[in-house]
Amino acid sequence: MKLVTAIIKPFxxxxxxxxxxxxxxxxxxxxxxxxxxxxxxxxxxxRGAEYTVxxxxxxxxxxxxDDDRAGDVxxxxxxxxxxxxxxxxxxxxxxxxxxxxxxxxxTGAEAL
Amino acid sequence: MNQQAxxxxxxxxxxxxxxxxxxxxxxxxxxxWLRGLFVDAVESAKADASQFSLVxxxxxxxxxxxxxxxxxxxxxxxxxxxxxEEVASSIWYPVWDSKIAxxxxxxxxxQARTLAGDDFKVVLGLIDARVVAxxxxxxxxxRSGILGDWRASAGDRLAELHATAMERRSRVGDLAQLLEPDxxxxxxxxxxxxxxRALAASWTVEVPRTSWAASVATLLDVRDALHVRGLRDRLSxxxxxxxxxxxxxxxxxxxxxxxxxxxxxLAARDIAYVSDVAWYRAxxxxxxxxxxxxxxxxxxxxxSSGSSNGxxxxxxxxxxxxxxxxxxLARGAKPAEDQGLVLRAAAAAAQASVMLAPATVERLxxxxxxxxxxxxxxxxxxxxxxxxxxxxxxxxxxxxxxxxISALIPEWEAVRSLPQRNPMHEFTVDRHLVETTVHAGERxxxxxxPDLLLVGAFLHDIGKGYPGDHSIVGADMTRDIGQRLGFSxxxxxxxxxxxxxxxxxxxxxxxxxxxxxxxxxxVLDKVPxxxxxxxxxxxxxxxxxxxxxxxxxxxxRRLIFDLVNECKARMRADESDERPEPVEPTGVxxxxxxxxxxxxxxxxxxxxxxxxxxxxxxxxLLATVAGxxxxxxxxxxxxxxxxxxxxxxxxxxxxxxxGEPPDERAMASDVRAAIAGDxxxxxxxxxxxxxxxxxxxGAAPKVLVDTSAANHTVIEVRAHDEPALxxxxxxxxxxxxxxxxGAKIDTLGSEVVDAFFVTDRLGSPLTADHAxxxxxxxxxxxxxx
Numbered sequence: 001m002k003l004v005t006a007i008i009k010p011f012x013x014x015x016x017x018x019x020x021x022x023x024x025x026x027x028x029x030x031x032x033x034x035x036x037x038x039x040x041x042x043x044x045x046x047r048g049a050e051y052t053v054x055x056x057x058x059x060x061x062x063x064x065x066d067d068d069r070a071g072d073v074x075x076x077x078x079x080x081x082x083x084x085x086x087x088x089x090x091x092x093x094x095x096x097x098x099x100x101x102x103x104x105x106x107t108g109a110e111a112l
Numbered sequence: 113m114n115q116q117a118x119x120x121x122x123x124x125x126x127x128x129x130x131x132x133x134x135x136x137x138x139x140x141x142x143x144x145w146l147r148g149l150f151v152d153a154v155e156s157a158k159a160d161a162s163q164f165s166l167v168x169x170x171x172x173x174x175x176x177x178x179x180x181x182x183x184x185x186x187x188x189x190x191x192x193x194x195x196x197e198e199v200a201s202s203i204w205y206p207v208w209d210s211k212i213a214x215x216x217x218x219x220x221x222x223q224a225r226t227l228a229g230d231d232f233k234v235v236l237g238l239i240d241a242r243v244v245a246x247x248x249x250x251x252x253x254x255r256s257g258i259l260g261d262w263r264a265s266a267g268d269r270l271a272e273l274h275a276t277a278m279e280r281r282s283r284v285g286d287l288a289q290l291l292e293p294d295x296x297x298x299x300x301x302x303x304x305x306x307x308x309r310a311l312a313a314s315w316t317v318e319v320p321r322t323s324w325a326a327s328v329a330t331l332l333d334v335r336d337a338l339h340v341r342g343l344r345d346r347l348s349x350x351x352x353x354x355x356x357x358x359x360x361x362x363x364x365x366x367x368x369x370x371x372x373x374x375x376x377x378l379a380a381r382d383i384a385y386v387s388d389v390a391w392y393r394a395x396x397x398x399x400x401x402x403x404x405x406x407x408x409x410x411x412x413x414x415x416s417s418g419s420s421n422g423x424x425x426x427x428x429x430x431x432x433x434x435x436x437x438x439x440x441l442a443r444g445a446k447p448a449e450d451q452g453l454v455l456r457a458a459a460a461a462a463q464a465s466v467m468l469a470p471a472t473v474e475r476l477x478x479x480x481x482x483x484x485x486x487x488x489x490x491x492x493x494x495x496x497x498x499x500x501x502x503x504x505x506x507x508x509x510x511x512x513x514x515x516x517i518s519a520l521i522p523e524w525e526a527v528r529s530l531p532q533r534n535p536m537h538e539f540t541v542d543r544h545l546v547e548t549t550v551h552a553g554e555r556x557x558x559x560x561x562p563d564l565l566l567v568g569a570f571l572h573d574i575g576k577g578y579p580g581d582h583s584i585v586g587a588d589m590t591r592d593i594g595q596r597l598g599f600s601x602x603x604x605x606x607x608x609x610x611x612x613x614x615x616x617x618x619x620x621x622x623x624x625x626x627x628x629x630x631x632x633x634x635v636l637d638k639v640p641x642x643x644x645x646x647x648x649x650x651x652x653x654x655x656x657x658x659x660x661x662x663x664x665x666x667x668x669r670r671l672i673f674d675l676v677n678e679c680k681a682r683m684r685a686d687e688s689d690e691r692p693e694p695v696e697p698t699g700v701x702x703x704x705x706x707x708x709x710x711x712x713x714x715x716x717x718x719x720x721x722x723x724x725x726x727x728x729x730x731x732x733l734l735a736t737v738a739g740x741x742x743x744x745x746x747x748x749x750x751x752x753x754x755x756x757x758x759x760x761x762x763x764x765x766x767x768x769x770x771g772e773p774p775d776e777r778a779m780a781s782d783v784r785a786a787i788a789g790d791x792x793x794x795x796x797x798x799x800x801x802x803x804x805x806x807x808x809x810g811a812a813p814k815v816l817v818d819t820s821a822a823n824h825t826v827i828e829v830r831a832h833d834e835p836a837l838x839x840x841x842x843x844x845x846x847x848x849x850x851x852x853x854g855a856k857i858d859t860l861g862s863e864v865v866d867a868f869f870v871t872d873r874l875g876s877p878l879t880a881d882h883a884x885x886x887x888x889x890x891x892x893x894x895x896x897x
Binding site: 010 | 621622623624625626627665666667668670671
């Protein structure tokens with residue numbers, strides 16, 4: 001199994017969801033994230049407090065998936081999240097040792 | 113299993129009885145059982161029954177036993193009683209064997225009273241003591257001894273008891289707002305009912321008589337349903353549907369979890385409101401008001417300390433007085449005839465951070481419904497109430513408990529305690545609207561129309577009580593409400609946009625590409641100008657603050673901020689240079705044409721009067737006239753000032769703080785004397801007491817400088833209104849050597865938005881340094897308390 005993690009532009013979330021659902025992937029974790037890559041951030045003043053951290057708002061997506069489907073999921077995410085402009089984000093995958101579904105106690109691929 | 117436990121199960125499931133009948137029957141059955149155990153115990157120990165009393169305490173003492181309740185009992189005995197331990201064991205063991213939870217103690221009266229002196233829990237349990245078996249006299253002596261001690265010491269102990277209640281409130285939350293409420297521990301729950309009984313029993317406080325007994329029964333019925341299902345006192349989300357269907361007697365057939373929660377919330381609000389009032393009074397009665405009394409109250413209390421003829425009545429507004437820390441109606445006030453009184457009293461209470469007396473709230477409900485469209489007095493008071501920040505919450509709650517808000521705005525009824533069963537939301541719809549309004553007040557200085565921001569915040573989710581998209585439904589309702597509240601067509605259009613589009617900015621900011629010009633177009637299509645965009649941005653921020661932690665993230669705020677900035681940049685680029693010439697009021701035009709000495713004319717106008725002053729222009733004239741108006745206790749609601757060819761024309765829209773407008777001739781004479789230097793306005797104002805000065809709302813005052821005009825510099829002031837504020841601002845302008853050539857003064861509720869057109873003494877716009885010095889001086893004046 002693999003944990004696929006993607007950092008994308010927030011407005012691309014709906015497109016990515018649609019793309020991975022089309023691959024019959026029915027679970028993902030989504031969280032708000034901030035960061036910077038080559039895009040860097042920019043400084044603003046808002047109500048007297050300066051955003052000096054140079055962090056750009058992004059969305060973080062996490063999907064645990066069978067090894068043989070990880071490539072398709074990554075391709076789907078990249079395809080859906082791409083605008084061709086700087087700041088489109090990153091996708092990476094890491095191996096997962098074990099997964100347990102809390103409700104039933106199922107493990108491994110059964111738990112996905 | 114055993115007979116007792118079985119019998120309790122049967123009683124708890126009897127559908128032919130009401131909840132209170134079931135609880136009483138459960139208590140009675142327990143009494144019968146324990147009485148038998150007591151008789152057997154005394155007999156087998158060969159003890160003297162007259163030296164013992166088995167006393168039920170707490171909920172069992174009140175005959176409010178539920179299936180999951182412990183059996184709370186005290187075995188009271190005379191100090192001389194023999195074989196006490198034997199008697200006690202003979203009673204307790206059969207109860208333990210039945211596996212019914214037992215909370216027990218064995219004490220003499222003296223021991224119980226000593227313990228009660230150290231531990232509130234003992235007091236709270238024992239004031240409901242009821243003799244089950246044994247000596248009635250002994251049991252009653254215990255109860256009367258505890259009550260006597262409590263009444264003697266309550267004055268010293270209430271503050272501590274309040275602190276424990278508030279600690280529990282901050283830990284567990286308000287029952288009326290929790291998605292998974294704890295019926296016992298949350299504020300407004302059963303624990304607070306016990307405290308209310310203790311407060312009433314202390315004789316230090318008058319606990320308001322409302323329908324709270326029915327609300328207590330509602331909470332007990334719901335708790336019974338939980339206990340029958342083997343659950344404790346917490347109404348968790350996954351069980352709410354089942355519990356709702358169990359409670360068809362209470363909720364009707366086919367009741368949903370929403371119906372259940374709403375019923376629970378309304379009951380809890382009832383109890384919480386009575387608790388709020390009781391604690392407010394209790395803390396005042398215990399002579400330790402420092403932590404509770406707001407600054408204005410302490411000041412007013414100090415002022416009134418010399419009185420010997422009953423409680424001092426300090427006037428706060430026309431027909432409204434402060435008496436013993438509570439806002440009441442003045443002796444001559446006539447709620448049935450004076451329609452503005454209801455909101456004037458509410459605004460005065462909120463602005464002074466004091467309680468609206470419950471009896472006054474009841475009397476004020478006679479003011480409603482009011483004539484529509486609302487007059488300016490009603491509308492300004494409403495905005496002032498909404499703009500009072502956190503202090504408005506208890507006042508709005510008191511009004512809502514009396515049905516006043518629903519009478520003023522009938523659409524409100526559908527959102528009252530309407531649950532939002534979604535972890536994203538911290539509040540019910542109505543409370544969310546109130547909280548959004550409180551947060552909007554924090555942004556009042558960031559917008560040019562704080563009144564529209566506050567009203568828009570209060571209405572933005574009003575459509576949630578009705579079918580359909582709540583933004584669209586709410587916008588349609590807002591159009592009607594705006595008309596009834598007497599707003600102009602232009603203002604109603606803005607309010608409608610605020611309600612219809614209150615989700616626009618977060619939706620677009622999080623779901624669209626900000627670099628795509630079409631994204632900005634999508635906002636510009638729906639928001640016509642920068643002023644409305646700023647209002648929408650402030651509302652969006654306040655809405656998020658009042659929703660919950662998952663929504664008020666800096667991540668989301670940043671995306672919206674970037675979107676608004678992009679939109680503003682486009683709007684400024686698109687802005688036409690051709691601005692329409694402002695239309696001068698007739699009074700100003702006529703006054704400019706006058707010659708000779710200063711004149712003053714006073715004319716009646718909608719809920720106030722118009723004053724037109726014409727005078728030869730001189731340095732500081734505006735400050736002088738503003739000061740004279742304050743001396744005559746006139747509240748400035750608006751003004752337009754122009755100067756031309758050495759003549760100054762001022763048209764003031766004012767309202768007397770109390771009573772009738774002042775005499776025209778006296779005012780004209782004072783204006784002339786002040787101009788001639790024979791009347792020192794600043795000195796006279798300085799001597800005047802500041803007793804009725806309002807407290808500012810949360811946001812700091814703001815002074816903005818606009819250098820874009822060719823002939824003058826605009827100094828815009830956004831601040832909380834207070835007596836003589838305009839005189840102080842204009843005096844600061846004089847002190848910083850700037851000449852006021854025109855002004856637009858607007859008081860919106862309790863917020864002022866004043867624009868002064870100033871030049872240097874030579875008639876040129878201010879240099880950057882001079883403008884900065886003016887801004888600093890005015891800001892310092894506003895912040896000086």
